[in-house]
Amino acid sequence: MTRVGNEYELTVDDVAHGGWCVGRHDDQVVFVRHALPGERVRVRVTEETTRFLRGEAIEILTASPDRVEAPCAFAGPGKCGGCDWQHASLEAQRRMKGQVVSDQLSRIAGIEREVVVEELPGTPDGLGWRTRVRFSVDDEGRAGLRRHRAHGIEPVDRCLIAHPGVTELGVTETRWPDVKDVEAVASSTCADRAVVVTPTKARLTTLPELKASSAVLRRFKGGRVQAVRGRRGVRETVAGREYRVSAGGFWQVHPAAGEVLTAAVMDALKPLPGETAMDLFCGAGLFTGALAEAVGPEGRAMGVESGAEAVRDATYNLRDMEQVRVEKNDVAAQLREWADVRADVVVLDPPRAGAGVKVVRSVTGMRPRAVAYVSCDPATLARDLAEFERSGYRLMDIRAFDAFPMTHHVECLAVLEPVHKARRHQEQDQD
Template sequence: MTRVGNEIELTVDDVAHGGWCVGRLDDQVVFVRHALPGERVRVRVTEQTTRFLRGEAVEVLTASPDRVEAPCVFSGPGMCGGCDWQHASLDSQRRMKAKVVTDQLSRIAGIDREIVVEELPGTPDGLGWRTRVRFSVDEDGNAGLRRHRSHDIEPVDKCLIAHPGVTELGVTEVKWENIRDVEAVASTTRADRAIVVTPTTAKLGELPELKAFSAVLRRFKGGRVQSVRGRKGVREDVAGREYRVGAGGFWQVHPAAGEILSAAVIEGLEPKPGETALDLYCGAGLFTGALAEAVGAEGRVMGVENGEHAVRDAQYNLKDLPQVRVERADVAKQMREWADVRADVVTLDPPRAGAGVEVVRKVAGMKPRRIAYVSCDPATLARDLAEFGRSGYRLVGLRAFDAFPMTHHVEMVAVLEPVKLARRHREAAEAEQD
C-alpha cells in the first residue's frame, strides 16, 4: 500500500544522521523532519521505500521540553530546507549533534567516545552567521532557497542565518532575469562583498543594481569564472595573515570557524620547527599557512588542492613563505606520486564524501607521527577513521564545533597517532595519575 501523501501518528524515539528524527510505525522505520526525540507527532509521508518511510511532522501532539518557536517564518514542513533544527533550543541542537557523532563513530568505526559539541563565539542566538549563501532563482526571477530534497524554490525576503554582510547585498529584493542561482559572499574581517551569478544562457544581459557590492561575477559551463566588474574575491584575516578567497571558492562559512579550526589543528598536530607537513585538500591555504608558521623557515609544507582557482588563491596567499609548496592535483593521484615522501604531520580537510580508502592508506603509509582530519560529515569521518584503524592508527582526540547552528551539520577535528605511540602516551598519562 502506498503511504505517500497520507498522515500517520507516531512517537519519535531518537535523532538520526542528516537532520532527521526516527520512530516506528508497527515494524517499519520512519524518518521524520521537524520533530524532536520523545515527541508524539502527526506525520505526512513524503517518501516510501521497501525499508523505511520519510515524512514531515505537520502537527505536534505532545511536545518536547526542548521545543521552541522557530524564529524564521520560512522554516517548517514543506518550506525552506536550509535549517533542520530551528524548532529546537540551541543546547538541544548541540546535544543531538553530539549524539549523532557518537552513534556514527560507534556503529561504523567501533569507536566509543563521549562527544561534546562546542559553541563557536559570536552567534549566541544561532543566527546571522552564514557568510556564503546560495540563492536559487525561480522562473519569475525571484531569489529563494530550495525546499528539502526538492528542486522547488521557496521565495524568501530574508534568510535569518545569513550574515549581515550577505543580507545588505539585497539579493532577494531584485529580479534576476536569465539567472539560475546567485551566491552572496561576505568577508567577516573586511568590508569585501561579492556576488557569483550563474546564467541560464551564455548571454547574461544587464545585471540588477544591488545595494552594495565589491564584485559581481558570472560562471559558465566547465567551471570558468569571468569577472564582470569589481574584485575577484574577498579577503579574510586569520591569525594575523590575510587570505584572498575567490568569490566562488571554499571558505568556512561561520565567522569564527577559520580561527578556531586552525588553532585546533595546530594544537592536535603539535608541529615542530624543521618538520615536514602535508595539507591535503588545502583550499585557499588556511591550514597550510598555520602549519608553515609552526614548522618555520627550516621546515616545509606541501599542500594539495584540485581546484584551479583555489590553488591560485593558496599560492598568492602564501607567496611570502618559501617553505610552502602547493600542487594542483587530485589528492589520490598526488599521493601516489609522493609514495616515497615521509611526513611528520598531515592534515586532511576533504569534501563531505571524505578522503576514501586509497588516500587514507597512502597517508598512513607515510608514517606521520600525527594526523589531523577535519570533517563536516560524521558518517564519512567514521568510515575513514575505521580505515585508519586498519592501517595502524588510533583516534586520540576529537573536538566537535557547532559551526552551523540551526542545521544538522557539525564540524569536527579528529587527531590520530600510530597505535604503538598512542599506547605509550596513554600508559604515560596513566602513570602520572597514579
C-alpha cells in the same frame, strides 16, 4: 499502493544523521523532519522506499521541553530546506549533533566516544553567521532557497542565518531575470562583498543594481567562474594573515571557524621547526599557512588541492614563504607521487565525501607522528577513521564544533597517532 500523502500518529524515539528523527508506524521505520526525540506527532509521508518512510511532522501532539518557536517564518514542513533544527533550543541542537557523531563512530567504525559539540563565538542566538549563501531563482526572477529533497524554490524576503554582509546585498529584494542562481559572499573580516551569478542563457544579461557595492562574477556550466567587475573574491584574515578567497571557492562559512579550527589543528599537531607538514585538500591555504609558520624556513609545508582557482589563491596567499609548496592535483594521485616523502604531521580537510581508502592508506604509509582530520560529515569521517585503525593509527581525540547552527551539520576534528605511540601515551597517563 503508495503511502505518500498518508498521515500517521507516532512517537519519535531518537535523532538520526541528516536532520531527521526516527519513529515507527506498524513496525515500519519512519524518518521524520521538524520533530524532536520523545515527541508525539502527526506525520505526513513524503517518500516511500522498500525499507522505510520519510515524512514531516505537520502537528505536534506532545511537545519536547527542548522545542522552541522557530525564529524564521520560512522554516517548517513544506518550506525552506536549509535549516533542520530551528524548532530546537541551541543547547538541544548541540546535544543532538554530539549524539549523531557518537552514533556514527560506533555504528561505522566501532569507536565508542562521547562527543560534546562546542559553541563557536560570535553567534549566541545561532543566527547571522553564514557568509556564503547560494540562492536559487524561480521562473519569476525571485531569489529563494530550495525546499527539502525537492526542486521547488521557497521565495524568501530574508535568510536569518545569513551574515549581515550577505543580507546587505539585497539579493532577495532584487529580481533576477534569466538567472538560475545567485551566490552571495561576504567577508567576515573586511568590507569585501561579491555575487556569483549563473545565467540561464549563453550571454550574460544586464544585471540589476544591488543595495550594497560588490564584485560580480559569472559561473559557467561546469563550474568555471569569471570576473565581470571588481575583485575575483573576498579577503579574510586569520591569525594575522590575510587570505584571498575566490568567490566561487571554499572557505569556512562561520566567521569564527577559521580561527578556532586553525588553533585546534595546531594545538593537536604541535608542528616543530624543521619538520615536514602536509595539508591535503588545502583550499586557499588556511592550514598550510599556519603549518608553514610553525615549521619555519628550515621545514616544509606541502599543500595539495584539485581546484585550479583555490591553488591560485593558496599560491598567492603564501607567496612570502619559501618553505611552502602547493600542487594542483587529485590528492590520491599526488600522494602516489610523494610516496617517498616522510611527513611528520598531516592535515586532511576533505569535502563531504571524505578522504577515502586510497588517501588514508597513502597517509599512513608516510608514518606521520600525528594526523589531524577536519570533517563536515560524521558518516564519512567514521568510515575513514575505521580505515586509519586498520592501517595502524588510533583515534586519540575528537572535538566537534557548532559551525552551522540551526542545521544538522557539524564540524569535527579527529586527532590520530600511530598505535605504538598511542599506547605509550596511555601508559604514561596511567602512571
